[in-house]
Amino acid sequence: xxxxxxxxxxxxxxxxxxxxxxxxxxxxxxxxxxxxxxxxxxxxxxxxxxxxxxxxxxxxxxxxxxxxxxxxxxxxxxxxxxxxxxxxxxxxxxxxxxxxxxxxxxxxxxxxxxxxxxxxxxxxxxxxxxxxxxxxxxxxxxxxxxxxxxxxxxxxxxxxxxxxxxxxxxxxxxxxxxxxxxxxxxxxxxxxxxxxxxxxxxxxxxxxxxxxxxxxxxxxxxxxxxxxxxxxxxxxxxxxxxxxxxxxxxxxxxxxxxxxxxxxxxxxxxxxxxxxxxxxxxxxxxxxxxxxxxxxxxxxxxxxxxxxxxxxxxxxxxxxxxxxxxxx
Numbered sequence: 001x002x003x004x005x006x007x008x009x010x011x012x013x014x015x016x017x018x019x020x021x022x023x024x025x026x027x028x029x030x031x032x033x034x035x036x037x038x039x040x041x042x043x044x045x046x047x048x049x050x051x052x053x054x055x056x057x058x059x060x061x062x063x064x065x066x067x068x069x070x071x072x073x074x075x076x077x078x079x080x081x082x083x084x085x086x087x088x089x090x091x092x093x094x095x096x097x098x099x100x101x102x103x104x105x106x107x108x109x110x111x112x113x114x115x116x117x118x119x120x121x122x123x124x125x126x127x128x129x130x131x132x133x134x135x136x137x138x139x140x141x142x143x144x145x146x147x148x149x150x151x152x153x154x155x156x157x158x159x160x161x162x163x164x165x166x167x168x169x170x171x172x173x174x175x176x177x178x179x180x181x182x183x184x185x186x187x188x189x190x191x192x193x194x195x196x197x198x199x200x201x202x203x204x205x206x207x208x209x210x211x212x213x214x215x216x217x218x219x220x221x222x223x224x225x226x227x228x229x230x231x232x233x234x235x236x237x238x239x240x241x242x243x244x245x246x247x248x249x250x251x252x253x254x255x256x257x258x259x260x261x262x263x264x265x266x267x268x269x270x271x272x273x274x275x276x277x278x279x280x281x282x283x284x285x286x287x288x289x290x291x292x293x294x295x296x297x298x299x300x301x302x303x304x305x306x307x308x309x310x311x312x313x314x315x316x317x318x319x320x321x322x323x324x325x326x327x328x
Contacts, residue, residue: 026268026276026316030283034290041294048297055176057289059168062178063088063240064256065285068263069189070233072281075264076193077226078206078273079127079134081120084234085256086145091116091238093149096158096248099165108165112242113235120231124224146252153250161246168244178240185236186282193278202226206273259309263288266312270320 042049067084074081091112098108123141127134170177193199204212205222213219242248267284269276292305 026266027280027283030267030280030287034283034287037287037290037294041297045297048294053293053297057293058182058286059176059178060244061285061289062182063237063244064259064263064288065182065282066185066240067234067237067256067260068267068281068285069185069278070230071260072264072267072269072276072278073189073193073202073226074134074230075261075269075271076206076273076276077202077223078209079223079227080261081123081134081138081227081230082257082261083123083138083142083145084230084260085258086142086149086252087116087119087231087234088238088241088256089250089252090145090149091235092242092248093153093158093250095238095242096161096250099161100158105162105165109167109239112238113232116231116235116238117228118231120227120234121224124227127227128220128223142257149250149252155249155251158248158250159246161243161248166243166246168240178244181236181240182282185233186278189278198222198225203274206270207275255306259285259288262309262313266309266316268316271317272320275320 038049047053067088071081071084094115095108095112098111099105119141123134123137126132126137168176168178172180193202201212201217201222204215204217205219209219241253263285264276264281265271266287267276267278267280267282269281288305288309291308295301295304
């Protein structure tokens, strides 16, 4: 029985808090970790909270968060894509080449998105209809894209990019464009995944494919569609990546695919499929950037970042396995 003036939460409030944590627990944990990092490192070195460094953390890594949106959808449906980093490297080279070749900038922005959708449509068809595991298909695509890019370009730099092409350096409504796109795309994707029939069907496919098929969900078509959507987000991430600097190197960004996959997993997407949110993957991408910057401002070797991320992966996967066993 609750006494007047008591500050203890009521049963209804506890139930609400439990539902919120059950749905967004990982996001809450990541937000807490970000808050602790910003406060602790900011007290140790105030320059960590300078506008320039905050802009580097949020704007410079927004393309990873955008790519992680599509990756989260792929993993939710029970698949994975290890070729996304190579695809972004190829699409960035195509985009920069179009921009310096005199094509309108909208072509240099739009065509890589279309190519990303087309490449991932092929992957989706092989996974859905040829029944080839996604890890095998995307490993093959990784080798094709990486080898083809180096063979054709030799790793050359693309310079003299037209100023109007550099959309990542613009500030619509006073907000750096990468942050603007990251927030809008993350919120739109989260709303669509939660409230649309298509989005909910992705959770069903990843959680129990046979039950989803029994309810009338076209598993093969959904698989191809989600890979195409993932390709679209990879294309959008490419534009932010290719336009943030004055030059583009025609190579595959190192470890980019692992960073994107890790952002989705640490963001709360179960590696076994069926659960997770795109908001979590976006927050995890920001967390990685924050940790990397914090290591620099605390005079710790940046190589520790990979070790920290590896530890976070193990802890997250272990927690997911424990949660699934308790649920079962």
